[in-house]
Amino acid sequence: MATNMLLVTLLPTLVTFLVTSGVWVGVFFIVGLNNQGSTNNYYNYAPTTPAPPVTPIPIDQCEATGQYSQCTSDCDFVICESLPDDLYPNQNFGTTSTTDCWLRLINEAKEKIVIGSYYWTLLLAETAECEEEEVCKKYSKDGQKIYDALIDAATKGIKIQIAMNALTSGYTDIEPITIRDVNPVNVSVRQVDFPRFLGNGILHTKSWSVDGKNSYVGSANFDWRSLTQVKEIGVAVYNCPCIAEDVQRMLDIYWEMGATDSQLPEYWPSQYTTNANHDHPYLVPSKDGPNKAVHFSSAPPQLDSCGRDSDIDNMVKLIDEAEDYLYMAVMDYAPSTLYDKPTRYYDKLDAAIRRAAFDRFVDVKFMMSKWVSTKKKSYSYMFDFDDFGYYLPCKPGVSPCKSGKIEARIYEMPQERFEKIPYARVQHTKYFVSEKATYIGTSNWSADYWISTGGIGISIRSADDGGKEKVVNDVKELFLRDWKSKYATPIYDFYINGTRKYESTD
Template structure:
């Protein structure tokens, strides 16, 4: 904008109008009296002096210290009031970051590779079976578990198979750890179907005094299940991931999870999620309008905790939203923000991808994640790749949604959306007979900056009314997750949609 020169006459008239509009009117009592007008005051004139002490002089040196004193009084009076407002309205300060985690945390990815599934790759992680055994070995006082169902023993599914040995061993080690170390065993589980009771947890109640509570999601939120898969030991160590308390999750199903050891700063926060489950499993419990402050958290996407020795920043999310106390991100928030922040690629590996409800009498269209992926690919030219499961129980209608998504590949320059299907073959007749086995059960997301390992399949039900957990992280561990995706994507077990 062009700068105009000052006009002294216009300035004088403007100042006089300002005074008149402000209601400042003075009657001239003496002809020689000095009145407050621009004719007698011009701070730019040479005849004005701050040392002028004649009556009516508008600005004297003594005015300056008075002004300073007034300003100090205002500060002294208002500052406590402002601090009082902050004390009762902490949100005025914005998010408060948790202190950096100085614990000697050991954080790693773990996975289950089904029997006889061999890769032409050196990318392999510690087994889920080894991770669970480690947790039992280092336990000292208390084991807290949360899951949908329990079938660690072969006889639990009325199908005996030699590959059940790892699950059998874990079950035996749980019992021996509780007995020999005098541990407390606490279990939060989904409300069992009367026709299909959790025989494992019933046995643990009777033999080692396990404390068990069951969550009835239909009563709590109208529908859904507890789909979490969580091991929490001494509030120092934990496992979270896709593996159920099921022998098939160790030898017949492909799984991915996170093992965290010697890390109370994260384990205590994970414990708050377990505490929510335990509270809601009490007889007659209901979801409160607001959760106690003791269950709130400062660890979330806005203020992740910095795990110094592992060079990671981490936050933990949960589902469904009514189960999230103050400060806790929901899983869908975590997933959407991870997708929305991607600049180069979004890579997803899940068993089911379904932008609608699956388990309700009336199907509800729910394209929340689908829209985020399309927007990322079309508007920001982010490369989108999805790896879904092809198995005996694949939902046929899921393929229509996936084709719809992939149809946008190449719709404009730079738009890249690809879908592949991963199949775990049955190499023997016995493997083929394992019910609900031989499947890629992973539930994770990785971008160029962030990793997300969860416990939920990607259909609407899992984010609206199902219990789940997400582990969100940035740092070196993200590279490991990307390596797992690339290994599976490029393997002979993956094929184009």
């Protein structure tokens, strides 16, 4: 009898363990995580030489010598979205196209444009593999607009400072160098060689600061496909010096790293100190609705100036604060390294997601991506706990029963007419939203991006307890639009090799 009672007591715990441990069944669409022969345009496959450890200094002990403007109610927050025109035709979602966001940044510039970038293929001429000539000509026009606007700004004498990733196979610096040559006195370009500093990695950011007044942080690369044929999300903030100055401090660190014979300092000089992080955010007054609490995080830790949150730690803090729902959308995801071989386990984000569902009964929805292009693999870690919530106890004091659950879906864009455009037709976003906050970043969610890859994230939440922040709510609605769409398929409708178990009849 005692034995039977013990089994009854332990059974729910054992079932829960088995279900949640099932996450290790495999990796979705990955062929051999530890395959040393894998190749990819995005990374050098080499063991990482660890950079010197960083000991953060509390923000109240940071020396600050830069410019730090007060936030005002004039700050204008705009959600910028790249949304291929065939996905949701004739529907308005209240976002601004990434192209229009960037054109506004350039056209309102009076003195200086500062850019942090990965690679440059704004022009169709830089996309030699594009085999659908007419389709490519049509959709590359937005990239041409951005390129022409930057040329025009250089012609007018506006200073332009571009930090880009050091050239890797398949990429050139033709576009930024051509912009520089229009006005070599005022336009400068530097390449940042991350392996020299960190043993591996890339500059993966996609960020702007203009006149210390306007800014953008998001997932869109300087690529015509990122403007029209890839799904992207970012945030532009106009007429808001307190925000733009902080973005520029991060971009100026990239600029310093691009200097000849530069070295990583033990601590970055005081002019790069931030005056905002998760625990001490910028308080941005609002003319209507609750005030905003805003801050930036960055990766890797060796690039964090005094007071700056590391990107992964900031993400975990925000996730740990979710109490009702947590909606997440990213291109590639894994609780490990993907590019540093052999791969290594790294569960900071994974553990936070599980805590949300298991400990706090949070409804977690996770949307990952499948590349249509055969030239790029998708790396999406396979959740194997679709019934996770059913094995958890009910939340105390809540009726009817509320239990945590994690659901995963694959977002796959239709490929008809676009299958020959390389590296396109994919959800490339990197964001999440809870009832309290939203985070929008430039990095995918595997350990490489937090250990050795340059990236930035913006976090926005209400500064007032219980306040319903508009940007947060708008991001939630964008997620649910995609989650409920015909392009989002439950992960269990796919085999482990990425093929569907059955074809859609839509």
